Structures are given as structure tokens and as C-alpha cells.
Amino acid sequence: MTKSKIRLVQRQLKARRLYRGPIDGVYGEGTLRAIVRALERQGEGVPAGWPLWSKRRRFVAFVQVLCREQGIDVGPVDGYWGPQTDYAYGVLQFFLEHGRMPDPWRDVEPSDANPNRWPQETDRALTRHYGPVGENQTRVQLPYTHRLAWNRARRVNSFLCHERVHDSLARVLNRVLGHYGEERIKTLRLDLWGGCLNVRRKRGGTRWSTHAWGIAVDYDPERNPLQAGRDRAAFARPEYDKWWALWEEEGWVSLGRTANFDWMHIQAARR
């Protein structure tokens, strides 16, 4: 809860005549009491147990209520600040400042930089550059702990990748850490790892998947499912622009950014 978030909430409480204190960005008793009254007014829009929630969770729940009132898709009012709430809050903030909703998305223009000279994505070009599938693997040590996307209790501190992408991968992840920091990485779920090396064919095809060479990485598959386009994939949102820029300046290709599907997937092969 930053001061600016608290100030936004205080202004909204004041507009509802629930709060008379200063707009000071301090989450004190007066602000909490006003939030409680606002949540009481919501009735069934908020889960029954909310009065027992922590002070912070009730604050987040009120932000979610505010988003919902403006028709912003914030998901369930659960008092947790996840990526959907983070995104909805950004939309709300824009709406309150500009009096209109932001454009749903901007045209994406992936960079065509390719400083590492990644090959084209054909079996022939990939085999020529990287060798046979499944070989020449090494372990990349991660600058921030990843978690297995399908079992988040499992921490991942390194994973296997092709030796020719190793240094670039390490550079990208270090820059991601430098830009977002650990806390925001967690909020944005940039640490939810969906796998790298996997010697398999493409889904429904006979060609090798780029995972077969250990030159592709998946992140947060749950919120970026294979078929989801820009309107549904979390990674299409503006808060991930820098994430993509950091990959693209090293020549990595996002299928989401270039083909608008499989937003979880990043590869060291050109299309």
C-alpha cells in the first residue's frame, strides 16, 4: 500500500462522505473506519467473512469494490493484490485522472533486434545452429528464485537450457530483477516458471518444439494459456512492456507479441 494508493482511497471515501480526515496517504483509524462503512454498504458484493480480514486486506477489498463500480474487471473481491487487481487499479487510476477508460491495448511492435543471431525457427536452421535436440545443455543459475507454475511450493534456483542461450538468458533475467525488483516480480508472477528443456514435438504436429533444444522458456501458463489472445493474456498488459523489451533487445521472440497466442512462451529462434 503506497501513499498514493492510500490517498486515492481517501479521496474516494471523502467523495462518499464517509471520511473527513486529511488526504495524507496514512492508513490510520479514520481511514479504516471509513473503509469498514463502505464495505458494509456493499452488502453481498463482499464475501461474508470480510470483517475478520486484516486491515490491509480490507483496504484491497475496497479498491476492488471501487474498480467494480466503474465496470473494471477486477475478478472476485477477495482482498488480495494480485496481477488482476494491480492491472484494474491502473485502469481505475487512469479513469479517475482522465474521466475515460484507457485504450484497451496499444499496437504491439516487437523489436527486430537480433544481436545474438538466433536462427530461424525451422528444424533445419535450429539443428544447424544448436545441434541435435536435447544436447549441449547447461544449467543457468537464476538471479531471483523461480517457482514451479504448477506447484508453487517448489522453488527453482536453476534450470537446464542450451549452452548457446545461457549467457543471454542470464542477462535478461538480471535486467528483469534490476527493473522490477523481487516484490513486483512476485506480484506480476514473473517468477512462475513453466519449463524450458522438454524434448517433444509441437502440439498436434511433427516438427520439434523449440523446447526440445532448451531454447524456449514458459512463464505463468495459468494466466497466459495457449489460446488466449491480447484481450485475455496477462502478459499482454502494459505493465509487462518492459519485460518484453528486455527479452527483445536480446533477440528473443515472444509468440504472444508476434502471433498473439501462447503468451507464456519466449524463444531464442526467429519467426
Ligand SMILES: [Zn+2]
Ligand atoms: Zn513454450
